[in-house]
Amino acid sequence: MKLDLLYFSWVREAVGRDGEIVDVPAGVATVEDLLALLAARGEGYGVFATTERLRCAIDQTFAPLSAAIAGAREVAIFPPVTGG
Amino acid sequence: MKLDLLYFSWVREAVGRDGEIVDVPAGVATVEDLLALLAARGEGYGVFATTERLRCAIDQTFAPLSAAIAGAREVAIFPPVTGG
Amino acid sequence: MSILIGVQAADFSLATELERLEALGGGAVASFTGIVRADAADTVALELETYPAMAEQALRAIAQTATERWPLLGVTMIHRYGRLPVGARIVLVATASRHRGAAMEACAFLIDWAKTAAPFWKKEWQSDGAAQWVEPRAADDAAAAAWRAHDPK
Amino acid sequence: MSILIGVQAADFSLATELERLEALGGGAVASFTGIVRADAADTVALELETYPAMAEQALRAIAQTATERWPLLGVTMIHRYGRLPVGARIVLVATASRHRGAAMEACAFLIDWAKTAAPFWKKEWQSDGAAQWVEPRAADDAAAAAWRAHDPK
Numbered sequence: 001m002k003l004d005l006l007y008f009s010w011v012r013e014a015v016g017r018d019g020e021i022v023d024v025p026a027g028v029a030t031v032e033d034l035l036a037l038l039a040a041r042g043e044g045y046g047v048f049a050t051t052e053r054l055r056c057a058i059d060q061t062f063a064p065l066s067a068a069i070a071g072a073r074e075v076a077i078f079p080p081v082t083g084g
Numbered sequence: 085m086k087l088d089l090l091y092f093s094w095v096r097e098a099v100g101r102d103g104e105i106v107d108v109p110a111g112v113a114t115v116e117d118l119l120a121l122l123a124a125r126g127e128g129y130g131v132f133a134t135t136e137r138l139r140c141a142i143d144q145t146f147a148p149l150s151a152a153i154a155g156a157r158e159v160a161i162f163p164p165v166t167g168g
Numbered sequence: 169m170s171i172l173i174g175v176q177a178a179d180f181s182l183a184t185e186l187e188r189l190e191a192l193g194g195g196a197v198a199s200f201t202g203i204v205r206a207d208a209a210d211t212v213a214l215e216l217e218t219y220p221a222m223a224e225q226a227l228r229a230i231a232q233t234a235t236e237r238w239p240l241l242g243v244t245m246i247h248r249y250g251r252l253p254v255g256a257r258i259v260l261v262a263t264a265s266r267h268r269g270a271a272m273e274a275c276a277f278l279i280d281w282a283k284t285a286a287p288f289w290k291k292e293w294q295s296d297g298a299a300q301w302v303e304p305r306a307a308d309d310a311a312a313a314a315w316r317a318h319d320p321k
Numbered sequence: 322m323s324i325l326i327g328v329q330a331a332d333f334s335l336a337t338e339l340e341r342l343e344a345l346g347g348g349a350v351a352s353f354t355g356i357v358r359a360d361a362a363d364t365v366a367l368e369l370e371t372y373p374a375m376a377e378q379a380l381r382a383i384a385q386t387a388t389e390r391w392p393l394l395g396v397t398m399i400h401r402y403g404r405l406p407v408g409a410r411i412v413l414v415a416t417a418s419r420h421r422g423a424a425m426e427a428c429a430f431l432i433d434w435a436k437t438a439a440p441f442w443k444k445e446w447q448s449d450g451a452a453q454w455v456e457p458r459a460a461d462d463a464a465a466a467a468w469r470a471h472d473p474k
Contacts, residue, residue, distance in 0.1 A: 008372055009442035010454050057440065060375035076372055076440075080457040083369065083400060083441020084355060084412055084432055092219055093289035094301050141287065144222035160219055160287075164304040167216065167247060167288020168202060168259055168279055183336040186354065191408070195358030198351070200425060201339065205348030257343070269464070272353060272429045279421055311422070 003034075003069065008078035011054070014047035024069065031056045031065045031075060048077070055080055087118075087153065092162035095138070098131035108153065115140045115149045115159060132161070139164055170264075171231045174246035175223040179257060185244050189264035192241040198271040199262035200279045206254045210295045214302075216258065218249040219287035226286045234263070234277055238270040245278060247288060277315050284312040323417075324384045327399035328376040332410055338397050342417035345394040351424040352415035353432045359407045363448045367455075369411065371402040372440035379439045387416070387431055391423040398431060400441060430468050437465040 006019040028034055032051065039048040048054070056063055057076040069075060090103040112118055116135065123132040132138070140147055141160040153159060170192060174180065182201070189197045204214045231243040242264035252258060261278035265271040290302040323345060327333065335354070342350045357367045384396040395417040405411060414431035418424040443455040 006372065008440070009370055009444075012370075057372070057375055060372075060378060062379075062438070074374075076375070078372070078440070079442065079454065081437060081440055082443045082455045082457050083371070083439050084436030084461075090219065092287070093217055093291075096217075141219070141222055144219075144225060146226075146285070158221075160222070162219070162287070163289065163301065165284060165287055166290045166302045166304050167218070167286050168283030168308075181336065182339050183334065186335050186352075190354065190356050190410070193358065193408070195356050197354045197356065198428070199339075200352075200421060201343065201350045202421065203343050203348050203350065205346065205419065255344070255346070266358065268353060268355065268432055269429075272425065272432075275351070276422075276425045279425075 001070075003072060004074040006074065006076040008076065010079060011047055011077050014044045016044050029068055029070070031058070031063065031067055031069060031077075034069060034075065035065065035077070053079055085154075087156060088158040090158065090160040092160065094163060095131055095161050098128045100128050113152055113154070115142070115147065115151055115153060115161075118153060118159065119149065119161070137163055169235050169240065170242040171228065171235070172242075172244045172246075173224050173227045173231065174244075175218060175220065175227065176246065176248060177250040179248070180246050180260060182260070185246065185260060186262060189242045189244060189262055192264045194241040194264040194266045194271070196265050196268040196271040197262065198268070198275040199260065200275050201257055202259040202279070204252050204254050204256045204258060207292070211254060211292050212295050213251050213253045213293040214258070215251045215291040215293060215299070216247075216249040217289045217291070218247070222287045223247065223249075227282065230278060230281045230285055233281070234274045237277070238263075238265065238274040239267060240265050240270060240274055243274070243278065245282065247282065247286065249288065251293070280308070280311040280315060283308045322388050322393065323395040324381065324388070325395075325397045325399075326377050326380045326384065327397075328371060328373065328380065329399065329401060330403040332401070333399050333413060335413070338399065338413060339415060342395045342397060342415055345417045347394040347417040347419045347424070349418050349421040349424040350415065351421070351428040352413065353428050354410055355412040355432070357405050357407050357409045357411060360445070364407060364445050365448050366404050366406045366446040367411065368404045368444040368446060368452070369400075369402040370442045370444070371400070375440050376400065376402075380435065383431060383434045383438055386434070387427045390430070391416075391418065391427040392420060393418050393423060393427055396427070396431065398435065400435065400439065402441065404446070433461070433464040433468060436461045
């Protein structure tokens with residue numbers, strides 16, 4: 001499954017890019033699974049191991065990290081929001 | 085004692101004037117006493133008998149009708165305020 | 169502390185008034201504007217009567233009370249008088265603070281108290297030329313009274 | 322119900338936005354403006370990052386929730402992004418209602434929720450060129466959570 005990933009704030013800075021397309025392997029069912037996959041790449045991707053500091057949106061709707069990604073087109077990973 | 089009286093809203097309309105100077109006789113100690121004095125004039129002044137619907141200010145500060153008028157220069161009589 | 173009080177027949181500029189508060193550096197500006205509303209179908213205007221010698225100091229005392237209860241950098245209260253057609257502004261209360269909660273709470277306090285502790289009276293004019301004085305609302309008294317018992321953050 | 326949502330780099334006009342709400346005939350317009358504040362002595366600007374595809378619908382969902390909880394005639398939410406110097410406006414939330422309490426409460430709700438449920442991130446720039454991302458505040462989470470338990474009038 002192809003998935004658009006988007007990164008914001010210090011997640012974007014740590015990775016060094018604002019997003020990418022990933023081919024999600026079988027067995028990666030939730031955003032948490034995806035984060036583990038990304039963290040395993042090492043270097044800047046180590047930021048994805050800090051899951052307690054991360055939030056996500058699936059297809060532009062906030063979701064818990066435990067949410068399933070089946071059928072999703074776009075998953076955004078970011079820190080807690082600080083706007084307003 | 086000379087006192088400036090001011091009337092507002094339907095008190096002013098009932099009396100037919102926006103104020104007057106009264107010579108307060110001895111024995112008139114409070115705003116309530118004053119209202120009784122005015123009500124006794126009859127006609128439009130009958131409005132001063134509706135004391136539960138009246139409020140007052142002494143020298144431009146809200147006061148209860150039971151407040152003493154000794155030393156006052158200006159007493160305003162009006163209904164409860166409805167601004168804002 | 170910057171307190172600006174206005175008792176005037178003329179309209180005011182929201183941009184001017186709010187920008188003055190924004191410039192105080194607080195980061196949070198809250199405002200409330202009251203406008204003449206057509207309550208009954210045939211209301212065409214409100215007439216606002218005031219006690220000119222008292223009105224400004226009464227509004228200033230309310231503003232002062234707000235500054236003692238909340239950490240404010242600025243308070244603006246402008247109350248108009250005279251005949252105001254449906255849609256016209258009657259009153260503006262606005263605050264500046266470093267804290268959004270303080271700015272908004274103080275704003276609510278200011279308008280609740282302005283309704284019960286400032287010498288203004290409203291008369292409703294109808295299209296047929298009839299008019300009646302607006303009766304005080306128990307809900308307004310209750311709103312003002314609630315602040316007396318309220319412990320601000 | 323009139324809902325206006327803006328996610329934009331450009332500044333906005335308080336007069337334009339508030340007059341639009343005033344014109345809805347409700348009699349009560351409340352607003353809150355958030356401005357870049359020099360928190361540390363050497364903060365010179367905030368940089369606001371957003372998730373463009375999501376931001377407008379997130380703000381619209383917040384506005385929609387407000388209209389379900391309070392009797393509102395109009396809601397405006399405008400949130401800026403990009404580099405904003407000290408003193409610049411960041412966000413405006415404003416409401417129109419027939420009831421002043423509804424207008425003001427909904428306004429407080431909108432800004433509390435915008436701080437926790439809209440995809441914006443703040444970075445603080447200092448005069449020496451250093452910058453750090455603003456950490457979320459527990460108080461903001463608590464303010465938003467309080468509305469979930471809150472029973473509006």
